[in-house]
Amino acid sequence: MLHARTAEDDLDDDRRGGRRGRLALGVLAACQLVLVVDASIVNIALPSVQRGLGFSDAGLSWVVNAYTLAFGGLLLLGGRAGDLLGHRRTFVAGVALFTAASFAGGLAGAPAALLAARAAQGASAALAGPGSLALIATTFPDGPRRSRALAVFAIAASGGMVVGLVLGGLLTAWASWRAVMFVNVPVGAAIVLLAPRALRESPRRRARFDLGGALTCTLGSVLLVYGLIRAAGHGWGEVRTVGALCAAAVLLGLFPLVEARAAQPVMPLGLWSERDRVGAFAMRLLLTAAMSGMMFFLTLFVQGVLRYGPLATGFGFLPTTVVLVAVSRAVPRLLPRYGARPLMVAGSVLCVAGMAWLTQVSADGSYLSLILGPVLLFGAGSGMVSVSATFAAMASVPSGEAGAASAVLQSMQQVGGSLGVAVLVTVDDATRGATPADGMRGAFTAGLVLTVAMTAVAAFGFRRGAEDQGRSGSQN
Template sequence: MLFDSRDPHDERGGGAALALLAACQLVLVVDASIVNIALPGIQRGLGFTDAELSWVVNAYTLAFGGLLLLGGRVGDLLGHRRAFIAGVALFTVASLAGGLATAPGWLLAARAAQGAGAALAAPGSLALIATTFPDGPRRSRALSVFAIAGSAGMVAGLVLGGLLTAWTSWRAVLFVNVPVGALIALLAPRALRESRAREGRFDLAGALTCTSGSTVLVYALIRAAEHGWGDGLTVGAFCAAAVLLASFPVVETRVRQPIMPLGLFGERDRVGAFLMRLLLTSAMSGMMFFLTLYVQQVLGYGPLATGFGFLPTTVALIAASRAVPRLLPRYGAQPVMAAGALLCVAGMVWLTRVPEVGSYGAVVLGPVLLFGAGTGLVAVAATFVAMASVPAEEAGATSAFLQSMQQIGGSLGVAVLVTANGAAAHDASHGGTAQVDGMRDAFTAGAVFTVAMLATALFAFRRRPADQADDQVGDPVGDPGRSGSQI
C-alpha cells in the first residue's frame, strides 16, 4: 500500500521517501563526476583516443542537460512517480550496460542512455517531495536534504571514483549504480505517493524546440572548452542554440498547454533563484576542475588523496545547509543567499593567489571550506525560492528548469575557466610558472561568477519585511491559503 502522509506512521514513511529521493539525486549528480578519475583506466581498457575520451563524460552531460525540460513535462502529464521509476530503471540498465562495455561506441551509447534516464528521474525527485511532504516545516527539511544531496554529489563523485578505481577497476564506477538504482526502483512504489496526472495534449513543438535548443547549447559549451570559443563549429552551435531557444517562447505562447509555462518567469524572486543556481554551479564546477588539477599536478597528490582532500567541502556544505531552514524564517532568503555568495567570493579570490610551492593546509583547505559553506547557503535557499508557491501541475517543469540551470552552469563554468586558463597551463615547455599562472587566471574568471552571484543576491530579489520572512519559508513550495492547487 502506498505511503499516506496523513497516517500515524507519517514520520517513518516520510523518512523512507526522502531517503529514496535524496539517494537518487545524489547518484545522478555523482555520475557526472565519478568517471573523471577513472578516465585513464577506461582509455587503456577500451582503446579510446584522446579526442574520444572526453565524450565519456560529455555523452552523459549532453543527454542529461538537453532532455531535462522534456523529462519534467513528462512527469507533469503522466505522473511524477511513474516518470521517476522509469527514469531510474533506464539509468540502472544503462549503468549495467556501460560496465559491461567492450568497445568505445558501446560505452558512449550507455552513457547517453544514463543521461536520458537521469533527465527523466531528476525532475520527478524534486516534484515528488511536494506530494510526500504536504506541510511546510517538514517540506522545508526535505528540500534542505535534497539540496544537500545535489550539491555534495560533485565532491562525492571524486571521492568514490578514487576509491573504486584504486581498489577495483574502472568498471566499478558504473556497476556501483546498479544495486542502488534497482533498490530505489523497487521501493519507490511503496514509499512514494503518485502525483495527479494532468490531462491534455503533449506540446510536441515546444518539446522539440526546448530539447534541441538545450542540447545544442550544452554541446556548444562542451566544444568551447575543448576547441575554443572561436572554433567554427562552436560558433555555429551557439548560433543554432540561440535561434532554437529564442523561438521557444514564441512557440509556447501559441499552445494551450506549453511544456514550459512562461508564467513561471513572471515571479522576480523565482527568476533570481534560477540565475543564482546557474552562477553557483558555473563557479563550483570550474573551481573543482582546476583545483583537482592543482592538487594533483602541483601539490603532487594521487587521485585517492585528491578525492579525500575535498571532503571538507562536503562537511562545510552540510553544516551550512542544515542551518538554512532556521535562518530563512528569521532573515528571509535574500540575506542568506547574499551571505553564501560572499563566502564563495572569498574562497575563489583566495584561490587566485595559489602559489607554485605550498601545502594543502595553507592553500586548499581554507578556500574549500568557504566555498562549501557558501554553496550550502545558496543552494538550499535558491531551491526554496524557486519552488515557492508553484502549482502542482507545474512542479515538474519548474524542477526541470532549476536542474537544467545546474547542468548548463556546469558546462559553462568549465568552458569559461578553461578559456581563461589559456595555452600556458597545457604547454609544459614553459615550465611550472606558466602552469600555475594559467590556473590563477582560471580562478580569477571563477571569481567573476561569484561576484555576479553576489550582485544577483543583492539586487535581483524583492526585499521582504521581517514579518513576511516566516510566510516566505513556512510553506516554501505552496501556500494553501493563497491557491487552491499547491505543490
C-alpha cells in the same frame, strides 16, 4: 463495529506518516545524489577507462560529455512528461532505465558501447531528476517539513559533485573503472523497489503533448550544452562551437513564441513571471558555474602541481562535502528567522572569499595553505546558497507545474556546469605563463567574477519583501 478515534489513533497515524515521509525523502535524495555523482564520478577514472578500452584522447572526453549532453538537453522534456503522465511513474521509469544503462556501461567492451551507455544514463536521468524535486513539492506540505526536505535535496544536488570525486578515487584505486558504473545498480534497484511504497502518484493531466515546444527546447538545450563543451576543448571561435551556440540561440529564442501559442506548453511561461523565482534560477546557474570550474581546476592543480594520486585527490575534497552538509542542515532552521535572500547574500560572500583565496595558488604552495581554507569557505557558502535558492525557486509553484519548475532549476545546474568549465578553461589558456599555476590563477580569477555576479544577484535580484515571504513560508 465502529469506534471513536482516540488520541492514540491520531498519534499512530502521525508516526506512520512520519516513517513514510522519511522513506520518501531517502528515496528521492538517494536518486538525486546518484544522478549528480555520475556527472563527476568518472573524472578520476578516465585514465583507467582509456587504458582499459583504448579510447583516443579526443574520444575520452565524451565519457563525461555524453552524459552531460543527454541529461542537460532532455531535462525540460523530462520534467513536463512527469507533469502530464505522473511524477512517480516517470521517476520510476527513469531510475529503472538508468540502472539498466549503468549495468550495460559496466560490461562495455568497446568505446562505442560505453559512450552509448553514458548517453542512455543521461537521458534516463533527465526523466528521473525533475521528478525527484517535484515529488518533494507534492509529498511534503508547505512549511518546516518541506524546508527540511528541500535542504536534503539541495545537499544531494550540490554535494554530489564532490562525493563523485571521492567515490571515483576510491573505486578506481580499490577495484576498477567498471565499479564506477556497477555501483549504481544496487542503489537504482533499491529505489525502484521502494518508490511505490514510499511515494504517492501525482494526478495525471489530460492534455495534448506540446510537440513543437518539445523539439525546440530539446534541440536548443542540446546545442547549447554541446557548444559550451566544444568551447572548453576547442575555443569560442571554433566553427562548430560558433555554429552550435548560434543555432541554440535561434531555437531558444523561438521557444517562448512557440510556448505562447501552445495549449499545454512544455515549459509554462508563468514560471518566469516571478522575480524571485528567476533570481533563484540565476543563483543556481552561477553557483554551479563557479563550483564546477573550481573543482575542475583544483583537480588539475592537486594532481598536476601538488602530485597527489587519485585517492588522495578525492579525499582532499572531502572537507567541502562535510561543511556543505553541516551548513545545509542548519539552513532550514535559519529560514524562518532570516528568510532566503539574506542567507543567499551571506553564502555568496563566503564563496567570493574562497575563490579570492584560490587566486593566490602557486607551484610552491601546499594543500593546507592554498586549498583547505578555500574549499571550507566555498562549501559553507554553497550550502547556504543552494538550499535557499531551491526553496525560493519552488515556493508557490502550482502542483501541475512542479516538474517543469524542477526541470528548469536542474537545467540551470547542467548548463552552469558546462559554462563554468568553458569560461575558466578559456581564461586559463589565455593567461598561461611559465608554469601551470599561472593560468590557474587566471582561471580562479574568472571564477571570482562569477561569484561576485552571484552576490550581486542575491543582493539585488530579489524583491525586498522576499525575506518576509521566506519567513512566512517556512513557518506555515
